[in-house]
Amino acid sequence: MNHLPLIISREYFTKVRNKSFIVMTFLSPLIFVGIFALVAYLSSLNNDTVRTISVLDESGYFSNDFKSTPQLKYNLFSGVALQEAKTIAENAEIYGLLHIPKTQSLEQLADQITFYSEDSPSLSLMNDINDLLESKVNTLKLKEAGIDSEIIKNLHINISANQETFQGKETSKLGSGLKLIFGGAAGYLLFMFIIIYGNMIMRSVIEEKTSRVIEVIISSVKPRTLLLGKIFGTTLAGITQFVVWVVLILVLMTVVTSVFGIDPSAGSPSQQVIENSVNGGTQQILQDVILEINNLPITNLVIMFILFFVGGYLLYASLYASVGAAVDSETDTQQFMMPILMPLILAVYVGFFTVIDNPHGTVSQVFSYIPFTSPVVMLMRIPFGVPLWQQIISVVILFATFIAMVWFAAKIYRVGILMYGKKPTYKEIFKWLKY
């Protein structure tokens, strides 16, 4: 085993000094930030265009309700026939024409209003218009029934139940949200990391075979040491790249937003709405967030995040290494990719659907012990409170599986080298284990 540091350092430095690795390390953040800036710029452009909508209101109910905004101008027609209005609207290149016919009763309006336009109108615009019409008709309807809509509004009471544990700890919906965000982010990060760097490990394991240096190496070190060295070395290179990416993206983002004056939140109007609605209680929410963060088991979370992240990554890395050990060239790896990705995808689905629904249900519990899904599922469960012994068992299973996987991969590797140029099947790999 004393060769391990030597192998790790060779793997690490060969990866890190590789030209394409260096280029990708510095280019990716640039591309990422570039795309982000482009999207932000384009969506701000999109919002700058002013749409004009003509309204032909024959019913007379809505005379004062269409209020123009900077992005949307209403243009009221009166005393024109529908056909004529259509022609005018079309020739004037107006975005659309809203036609409200005269009807016997308010109910009939429900399916008689039509919006004419050149192409299909945008979904959000149609929603806005429908909402506007609906609320007006409802108010009118209430009036017809002799009820003042103001009274209804005043009678409405918002309920928000206080949450408290039996031990007397205050919790809140915000807390649950935070927990989900934490768990989701952790699971997603692991998922991304495996997808990006798993292939790198596989290629690294195939390297000795394609360069034919394998017999020299394998007559000097044990396959297990070689594979472990490759997994650790490549992982370190991956972490290096990842850290550079995060730092560069943060720096570039700051530069881009301050220099070009692009406000990343400007693009999404829904966010503005949320901000407006909660504006009054910002102080209160901030206090809640701090309270909730203090309520989270921070130390536990951080330690377990590191353990599960490392363990989960190493386990999947060893799976990729087994594939690399079984084949001679990268083109033969396709058939083995699916079975690796399936449990990972399953973990993410279980995490995002089952855990959110019921963090401590049977399904969530079972999947938080299975090593192939536990890194994602357990990480999402922990913020909701999981007994320490359960966490420890899960971590132990995870690392034990990793070691077993490396042993398995080494076994395949040792036999695989004796079978140059033969594409292995699952059946054969199973046979190799017995050699």
Next chain:
Amino acid sequence: MEKLLVVNNVSKTYGAYKALNNASIEVEKGSIFGLLGPNGAGKTTLIRIINQITMPDTGSVILDGEPLQPHHIKYIGYLPEERGLYKSMKVGEQVLYLAQLKGLSKQEAKKKIKYWFDRLEIGDWWDKKIQELSKGMAQKIQFVVTVLHDPKLLIFDEPFSGFDPINANLIKDEILHLRDNGATVIFSTHRMESVEEMCDHIALIHKSNKILDGKLLDIKRQYRSNTFEIGLITPNHTAATAALKEKFEVLPATFKSINNELQYKVQIPESVATNDFISYLTTLGQVTHFVELVPSASDIFIETIQKN
């Protein structure tokens, strides 16, 4: 003589395929041992077992008096038939890495690399990448990697393939030089002329079985057929031919000669001494040519394989 390597009744089976069946060899210290056999005979399997790349199913391997153990790898230098080095690594770093894997310290390794690079005049390749070198150049590097850690046992699988005649000669001289300095060499090849030139001892493996084993000279003696190539100048060719054919097995022969003579291959019975045969020939005419036809390694190889 002391034995450096003893392989006892080693068998190896891959699935249903028996790659090696009860093979035993003994390699004397300081000798060059030729491991011969047709393609797929099981030579590489045996070599891999000695290198601990695969484990034998049954049988044992003794190196220098001890059963083979993982730490023995530092006493063995192996040049596999499938050559290759890390393509994108620099020559110097690569040799240094591989030497360290064999258990040398960095300082030691550097010193020895310098010695070998100077010896083979490749000192200025240190910063080149393998992919920038020609095949022959890469082979030289690989040779250095094999011998760098002063192994007691050197195993060369087809060491001359890929070398031009000049470099092949250089490598041959280096192998002999290593042998003279005390190393033991196992040498697997199809080039029979190098077996003839270099090997003290040979073993022939065919269809997973060892079918021939011994000192090259002993084997040659064993395979001699008492056949002589002769040239005779006689007054009467027909009479001489008739006389020879009456007593011995006679076959036609042709060899280059400045004389216009009778040329024959003659096989004599073991009971007849060579000197008596020569005396007899002189009674027939003037002897211009007399050579014993000793079987070459190649003849022995082909004959033994065909017999089995």
